Amino acid sequence: MSKSRNFFLENIPLDEAWSRFITAMEEVWAWDEMPGEEVAVDEALGRVTAKPVWAELSSPAYHASAMDGYAVRSTDTIGAMETAPKRLAIGPAGPATYVDTGDPIPAWADAVIMIEQTQHIDEPDGGESIEIHAGVAPWTAVRPMGEDMVATELVLPANHLLKPVDLGALAGCGHAFVNVRRKPRVAVIPTGTELVTVEQARRCGLKSGDIIEYNSLVLSSQVRQWGGIPTRYPVVPDDYELIKATVLEAAAEHDLVLVNAGSSAGSEDFTSSIVVELGKLLVHGVAVRPGHPVILGMIAGFNRPVIGIPGYPVSCALTGETFVEPLISHWLGLPPREQPRMQASITRKLLSPIGEDETVRVTVGRVGERAVAAPLSRGAGVITSLVRADGIVRIPRFSEGVEAGQEVTVELYRTPAEVERTLVHIGSHDLCLDLLAQYLADSGRRFTSANAGSLGGLMALKRGDAHLAGAHLLDPATGDYNVSYIQQYLPGLPVVLLTFMHRQQGLIVPPGNPKGIGGLADLTREGLRFVNRQRGAGTRVLLDYHLGKLGIAPQQILGYKREEYTHMAVAVAVQSGLADCGLGIAAAARALELDFIPLEMERYDLVIPRIHYESDLLRPLLELINGQELRRAVAELPGYDTSHMGEIAGQW
Amino acid sequence: MSKSRNFFLENIPLDEAWSRFITAMEEVWAWDEMPGEEVAVDEALGRVTAKPVWAELSSPAYHASAMDGYAVRSTDTIGAMETAPKRLAIGPAGPATYVDTGDPIPAWADAVIMIEQTQHIDEPDGGESIEIHAGVAPWTAVRPMGEDMVATELVLPANHLLKPVDLGALAGCGHAFVNVRRKPRVAVIPTGTELVTVEQARRCGLKSGDIIEYNSLVLSSQVRQWGGIPTRYPVVPDDYELIKATVLEAAAEHDLVLVNAGSSAGSEDFTSSIVVELGKLLVHGVAVRPGHPVILGMIAGFNRPVIGIPGYPVSCALTGETFVEPLISHWLGLPPREQPRMQASITRKLLSPIGEDETVRVTVGRVGERAVAAPLSRGAGVITSLVRADGIVRIPRFSEGVEAGQEVTVELYRTPAEVERTLVHIGSHDLCLDLLAQYLADSGRRFTSANAGSLGGLMALKRGDAHLAGAHLLDPATGDYNVSYIQQYLPGLPVVLLTFMHRQQGLIVPPGNPKGIGGLADLTREGLRFVNRQRGAGTRVLLDYHLGKLGIAPQQILGYKREEYTHMAVAVAVQSGLADCGLGIAAAARALELDFIPLEMERYDLVIPRIHYESDLLRPLLELINGQELRRAVAELPGYDTSHMGEIAGQW
Structure with a gap:
């Protein structure tokens, strides 16, 4: 059997590719932020406000006691001293009335005296009084109406990611519902005749050539994590008409369609032709590595963006981070996600081709005064390189690589604090190091290990x-x-x-x-x-x-x-x-x-x-x-x- | 009406309180990590592995072609040059056979030549060949079996928070299910006769003395955010027996019971007496502010920890962060959450009582070379101070406070990058500043504003x-x-x-x-x-x-x-x-x-x-x-x- 390429991939710089994509979406309103929908406040955690929210009620809604104690008129307390206490009769109309924390203070009162600072007296006439030993200023221990929120004031701006305390504030000023951005719906369509599900693999075993399909699992999970709603389609075999029909059906019901894979230029890479037939192919091939064979396009009838995602698992996951995440964030009105960054010294020389932005996965630790980044496998098929990565280093397309010992910027998948408690092992590998890592985790230490052989380890030291x-x-x-x-x-x-x-x-x-x-x-x-x-x-x-x-x-x-x-x-x-x-x-x-x-x-x-x-x-x-x-x-x-x-x- | 205190609150340092709590839980196994449960891999995002996971299948499961091209024997290619090309006949048994990316290479082959580096020839005898212009080394463009994962190797350690790529790796090495820690179940019981729901408030309006109950909303959302399953109970009025019955019922079905509030020492603060009756009161009053009236205890029959949480909204939310979050993290086998930290100069003097750890909410920005932290309202009733906070500053209990201009450590609720793009306004307040903030957000700038009056603003400059x-x-x-x-x-x-x-x-x-x-x-x-x-x-x-x-x-x-x-x-x-x-x-x-x-x-x-x-x-x-x-x-x-x-x- 002989095969030939349909056509060759482009090599479009990332920023140019992204800008073509946005421009096309702007033309058909697909770049607009998602419309709002009303959800109950108790279901709004992690959602994003679609409009500014103004207080409907003031909080507190009345002048409230800030203490357990006695409401008084401050003028009645003037002159009370340790040596000359004052006595105030207890009664509903004053001059003293008991209030619990949070109770409204009576209209005639303007201050509260803590119960601990009063002495209770049973008067001979059967009445009750308190004795106080100091005067109080007006508004002592009173939370004035609106101290927290005044009705009509801005409580939350639009495009605000709702945290637990935000929900409290919303309910506290009278909102039972909040208008939040609708979650973007993202179709994830795995294609490929060679693909089997993990369930099938467990049931029937793997034949030679079978590949367990998990890219759609990764993409769906990414979409969910970033705030969208994924629809994970069943595997579609490599059949042009079947894939086309599935893409069309998905475009009708989703804000974004992801097709994985078939995004390259091989004999069974149908995605680009399908995008050409159904709408507009904007980009076919981006100058990044891994992740070169990316397709960006628009489905015409529904004006929906479509992304053809490469099949290698690392390329797939990184394409999600590069193209899908910023799109979802934008639709939700959120700023682009920002990873913490740190400077680190790279442990070995990396050659990288001119003309492509390369993403290198690294582990990171601090060895003495220096932060060091050790490159992991650069194979696009090695998903464990992403599993084990503490961060990524980008080698820009106008660079030929980095020298061993060179300072690089790491975009961290972990917090800098995690990096600080990381033990960096480089050397000969042994299974017992995995055991050691397990036990160390219980002591609050992370253990990263790079296999460089015994001698390589000594050189690293x-x-x-x-x-x-x-x-x-x-x-x-x-x-x-x-x-x-x-x-x-x-x-x-x-x-x-x-x-x-x-x-x-x-x-x-x-x-x-x-x-x-x-x-x-x-x-x-x-x-x-x-x-x-x-x-x-x-x-x-x-x-x-x-x-x-x-x-x-x-x-x-x-x-x-x-x-x-x-x-x-x-x-x-x-x-x-x-x-x-x-x-x-x-x-x-x-x-x-x-x-x-x-x-x-x-x-x-x-x-x-x-x-x-x-x-x-x-x-x-x-x-x-x-x-x-x-x-x-x-x-x-x-x-x-x-x-x-x-x-x-x-x-x- | 006269009232008196049941008893006074303790003032136990935070670390001592926490250690009493853990010790009591350890005695009855309540401090153990949660047991594992099997969940489908596609539902495991954000869950935590309860055991190490080992690969069941190798990935790739066979020697796979890394390119679209021709599988060959490397020995057959020796000597091919630009000036002296070699011709290899195409056939299923070699010397050249077409393979797509991901296809198994035939048993007789040990390398793949990219299709772009071959020239297809139709032979006069009707057969087909490729012509190659360079030799290839063994294993060129081949992904060896197990390149990513070898069956029996460790893929993920225990106590690992599952990210999207982790799920891919699990499925890729043959796991359809994964053993993850059960989510801790947390009962959230709001108590107080004065409490109304926001729905009631909207339907019937607020009477003087009515308080909208939202602490249980905040606590439930915190529990969900941290990985637990909250049960939010309806409001229980201030009735000793009713509250006791509810706590008992909750303890039977949950890993942790939160009672809010009634945790102080006032006349209607029943929680401590109930904990004494049902089990053991370990701590009543922690030397923190806000959040002093905290109760830590154990319910005897079910060996369940119980926390009495103070009623002021800020105290409540911070008590969640201080006591509930580390408990949930520990049960899930996760390290304590670490906020990013930064040093900043505090904008005004803060007095703080000796003997109590104080948490001050601040906004943070970078003004020129200096990071500055501006304190927000310190009122425990002002939930908007947490809504607006960019972070918190802790004033330790052996300090009397901080001077204006002093360096403090801020535990950030935001990323340092967000801080970098923050405009800091101090001065006279006007509603138009809220509008300005809205529009600035669209340009990627945050705007924080502290009301200090016009002259206060000039002094801040x-x-x-x-x-x-x-x-x-x-x-x-x-x-x-x-x-x-x-x-x-x-x-x-x-x-x-x-x-x-x-x-x-x-x-x-x-x-x-x-x-x-x-x-x-x-x-x-x-x-x-x-x-x-x-x-x-x-x-x-x-x-x-x-x-x-x-x-x-x-x-x-x-x-x-x-x-x-x-x-x-x-x-x-x-x-x-x-x-x-x-x-x-x-x-x-x-x-x-x-x-x-x-x-x-x-x-x-x-x-x-x-x-x-x-x-x-x-x-x-x-x-x-x-x-x-x-x-x-x-x-x-x-x-x-x-x-x-x-x-x-x-x-x-």
């Missing part, structure tokens, strides 16, 4: 990019771990070398070990495909050490140059049949139900600069490492030995 | 506390407005004096003018009660000027010393019969349907330091003042003349 680095670097000369590497790579940096655990390294092979692999010597066997770890990984160092002992040269091994970055990626390569074996930890083999040939128990340490080791921030981590709870949890995992956990293996 | 000050200060010597005051009070500060409008000042009298007041000469009449404005108010200056011309001394006027701070407060005093007349603007009289005796059209200017006048921040304000839209809106209000709007009345 040298640059001041991380609080700690997990490492398991075997020194072939001594048989010890990490010590000589620290001496070589971190001279002059005071660090503590803390043992986390020992773990089983070995060969990961398919279930049943079909090739009958017995050890590393078998790797040179004709046709046996190995999968390796990247340079600088402790596991690769371990491999090279043992190959050296066995006298095996790298070029004797098929696949020695095929590098993966994690134990799990090695296990996946074996599971999927791309490789016959790889070196990795027992836990990764167990996780994917693969077989495992043990090679060596290796020590996995945490390398921690002393300045962080002694900091408040890391104290909970040290408590966990030295306590019993985490030790028990790690010991339960297959292939781990915790008998040396918490021991200091060296310090400099 | 002198201190650098405001961007602009509204002023209408008549110079008796010249008959001109503001000029001589600016020369006297702001020497050396370059300012622009911009005319906003002219407005009608006059005497505000009850409808029908029952006392037959004709002008200022009548103010000396026997028994006629006047209400004055505060010193420094332009209206007071105007009064004194005319009194001087008429030869009337202040002491000849009954009520000259009774000061109100706004035109509306003067109008309210007249409307409620506390005064027979006052001096103020026509608009205030009209608003409350009072009669008005015109005295003089006065000029109301905006005094703007040149540095702000020329700033970006104020540009939208100048555009409005010089445009037609605002002019028309002001001209429509009774008593305003806009013919000089936008004229520069002086500059220095």
Whole structure:
């Protein structure tokens, strides 16, 4: 089968694309703010006022006592002193009458004396009085009518997002209903013959080529979060007429139509042609990455905007943030959402193409005086990069990228305070770090981890990019771990070398070990495909050490140059049949139900600069490492030995 | 009727109160995090994971093409060059097969060549080929199985607040349901015989002593906003047994019971006795202000915490923030909510009692280089002080207050970015400022206004506390407005004096003018009660000027010393019969349907330091003042003349 492109994508700068879109909407009133609708005040939380609201009643609606006490005429109290108390008879017409907090004060009164400042007297004649020891000024302890709100005064402006106290104010000045902007209705139409629902996937399993459809779930949730009402359509197969009919039906009933995906220029990318047929194609291709194949258009008959949203999950979610959120905010009369920003130093060099605005997901933490931003996967298909992101960095289209160590602005998905209590780990990855993160969360610490291999972690410590680095670097000369590497790579940096655990390294092979692999010597066997770890990984160092002992040269091994970055990626390569074996930890083999040939128990340490080791921030981590709870949890995992956990293996 | 206190309130420091509360809950497991419940992933937005979630399926579930193009064996492409292209036949078993983005690559292939980098050839034998001009490395344009998530790997930790992309990741790795913490159920019980609903108030009007009940609306909305499920009970009258029965019923069905109010120590404050009878009273009175009369307790039979919440609306809302929110967050496994903070200079001295933590509501803006925080009303009954607040300042209990100009920490209710685009007005108040605020909002500017009188405004400019000050200060010597005051009070500060409008000042009298007041000469009449404005108010200056011309001394006027701070407060005093007349603007009289005796059209200017006048921040304000839209809106209000709007009345 051969295919060709229908046409090529444009590469329109974001601001130009956005401005074309707005202009087209303005022409047909689709850029107007949403009309108002009356809702009960007790259902108006989070809604936005469509008009200014004026008080209907004053609050308080009368002159009210601010205390439990006695209403009096201030003139009657003049001259009362500790040495010469005054006595006021209690009676409904004065000169003293009891009032509770909030009670109206009688018309003849102009002040209230707190009950604690009065003495109650039973008079011989059966009457009652109070005795007071000080005079009071007029209006003491009185809340004048309208103190809070005066009828006819402005209480809330238009375009105000209603908080709990706002609702109280509305009810307090006599409003049972409030006029709020109608919620924008947004149709979310997933298209694609290859798509299955997660329910189908669970029921019937996934065939090769099946993709679980979840972009419409993300888009619908975004719409709901931003204040709109989503309609999530069932998946429409790649059929031009079916998609067209669905778009048309959706346009009739919604303020905005989102079509996902088919927004590119491939053979089954129908969205642009459909938009051309049904109305006007304004933009096809925006100079952003991820998220280039975006379509902006108008459906003619209903004058409704339509957005074709790219299919890669990260592109999809970011397109929602870029185009859908500002539209909803505008319709609701709200200012554009503003993320908190912070300056941070980027931990590694990022190349970015000239001509496209690029969005890079990062984790962020403060290491000593510096805030550091560590880039996550830039793959548009890696939704977990957004799940784990603490924020994003934008590389503008007239820039070729950023250098390692360069200052960048991070738009935070978290509060700056969360960043302050984040422990930044860069180094070798191990499943136990996930456990550690879980336990640390209970102590109010966040733990972010970037996999850079053991040596990469030491280099990160040298640059001041991380609080700690997990490492398991075997020194072939001594048989010890990490010590000589620290001496070589971190001279002059005071660090503590803390043992986390020992773990089983070995060969990961398919279930049943079909090739009958017995050890590393078998790797040179004709046709046996190995999968390796990247340079600088402790596991690769371990491999090279043992190959050296066995006298095996790298070029004797098929696949020695095929590098993966994690134990799990090695296990996946074996599971999927791309490789016959790889070196990795027992836990990764167990996780994917693969077989495992043990090679060596290796020590996995945490390398921690002393300045962080002694900091408040890391104290909970040290408590966990030295306590019993985490030790028990790690010991339960297959292939781990915790008998040396918490021991200091060296310090400099 | 005489009353006495049941007992006095304690004054327990906040941290001690909170620790007693937690300890009691820990004893009976009521401090435990909420148990999990399964919800569909598409209903889980904003919920919190109760357990870590591990991937059930890998994503992608197979090696997938990352592009539209041809799957190939990389070894087949070696040697292809621009000058020596290679030709690969198209066929299902290779060496080239078309794949769409997302398609699985065939088992024999290990790379994909983008369609744009191939040339399609129709072979003479009827077959098809592609021609390529460069070799590709293994795994080019292939997303390996598990690139995003590997089955069995951790996807989300426990206690994670679910965002839209998280839901996508959950579905993407095979989860149709997710285990989330049950939402805490919170009973909100309003008590008080004086309370009416806003619906009742609208239907039957308010009798003197009636109070519209809205605290339960605020508390319920807070609970919902923080992630709980509120049950808002109908108002329970002040009847010990009724309230007790309601609390007991609520405790059986909720995780937390809130009783509002009756939490103080007055004659009808039953809550503490009820808590004593039903369980344990832990705290009665916390050393905070507002919000002192708080009750913390446990209901014994059901082991449910109960909070008695004070009745003043500000105390009520702040008690929600102080005690209810952290409880709900803890139950949901979330860290305590963290407001963004900023340092600001407080605009006026605040005295605060030793021994109590005080919460002061403030508006915040940045004036030049300084952030300034202007305190709002400290009255616990003034809910609008919370509505208008940009944040709060806490004055700790071991402090006597803060001096004007002192640096304080503001916990912001807004983002720092909102603060940056805030125009700070301090000075004379006028209804037109509300209009101005409305129009400015459309230009992306916030406008906060503090009423300090005309002279107070000039002093604020002198201190650098405001961007602009509204002023209408008549110079008796010249008959001109503001000029001589600016020369006297702001020497050396370059300012622009911009005319906003002219407005009608006059005497505000009850409808029908029952006392037959004709002008200022009548103010000396026997028994006629006047209400004055505060010193420094332009209206007071105007009064004194005319009194001087008429030869009337202040002491000849009954009520000259009774000061109100706004035109509306003067109008309210007249409307409620506390005064027979006052001096103020026509608009205030009209608003409350009072009669008005015109005295003089006065000029109301905006005094703007040149540095702000020329700033970006104020540009939208100048555009409005010089445009037609605002002019028309002001001209429509009774008593305003806009013919000089936008004229520069002086500059220095």
